[in-house]
Amino acid sequence: MKQRESTFINMVGALLVVTLVSGALLGFVHQMTKSAIDLAREKAQSDAIASVLPPFDELAPTLKVLPEEGADSIEIFPALAQGHIVGYAVKSYSNNGFSGFISVMAGVDTLGNFTGYEVLEHKETPGLGSKMGDWFRNKEKEGQNVIGKSPGSVNFTVSKDGGDIDAITASTITSRAFLEALRRAHQGVTTLSEKNHGE
């Protein structure tokens, strides 16, 4: 076949056809994968909720709370067992990680103690900051463990800043951001229960 000339009409036509066909293909694939993508996202979230809380029967409707400091609201999922609230899963965040945004799902019981956490999203350095997924729930090292503790009674800042939690070795910035996310989660639950008592 002979190569088409680079005339104005030919060029416009070729680009139009290429973009139209590409667009149609993408629309088709988007339709095909949309439900699977939503499903995967929901599953990741419900798995995280289940892993940070003690056993529960059902989740009450999701609540959105605006923490005192911080621009974005956090989502709180109250968990019920036999009609009583046994804890809250809180999707909290920090913008101060070593590489920016960190999203954490934290479990808080009715006394305000952390029952578990799961890091949902982060861009921290592999091998350094990325250790936060296990570091803060190491039951053998009480200094770095946050499970069973509450920011109400324990100072939830790194020991370098005068707090009670040991930071990840060589990742103080990540540790600060992570603890900030936990404090924000705890504060969200406190705000929520104060509001409920007031009514």
Add this chain to the structure above:
Amino acid sequence: MNQMSNFTKGLLRENPILVLILGTCPTLGVTSSAANGLGMGLATTFVLVMSNLVISLVKSQIPDKVRIPSFIVIIAAFVTVVELVMQAYTPGLFKSLGIFIPLIVVNCIVLGRAEAFASKNNPLSSIVDGLGMGLGFTGALVILGSIRELLGNGTLFSFRFYPENYTTLLFVLAPGAFIVLGYMIAIVQKINKAKK
């Protein structure tokens, strides 16, 4: 042209990373573990094969002056397909590869093969070329990722070989990537020279 040599040239003789030194940005970025390298390599291979095929089919219909933009749109379409499919069926891998998947669009290997090979050859040769180049890329990424993961984290495909206390963190970070890649390039140069 001989299809066999068309295929094997991408593996070693003209390996995109180790000989042509193309696409080093995603190479250095994603190879902190062997599994990431494998995922990135296969995603790129798919894009390479599909874009090579389509471009060799439509090459005579695309006027020369709008060649590059047309190629980029075709490549971008396939990359977005990969991105959506990975997001739907392998969310874990998608999360760890992150920004590097959309960046396949501007990976020099893909556009380089489109321009240097697919726009001059027939569809069959182009598929074979894309497959060879893609697998060469995948192989290099897996080896690079394995060495870095083994030295830097003590694991290989998340299987632990020795305790974490003895690892050399440097290899997980950027300098380690450069060092390992440098040695790999040197070794492949040596092999290729010996063959001549």
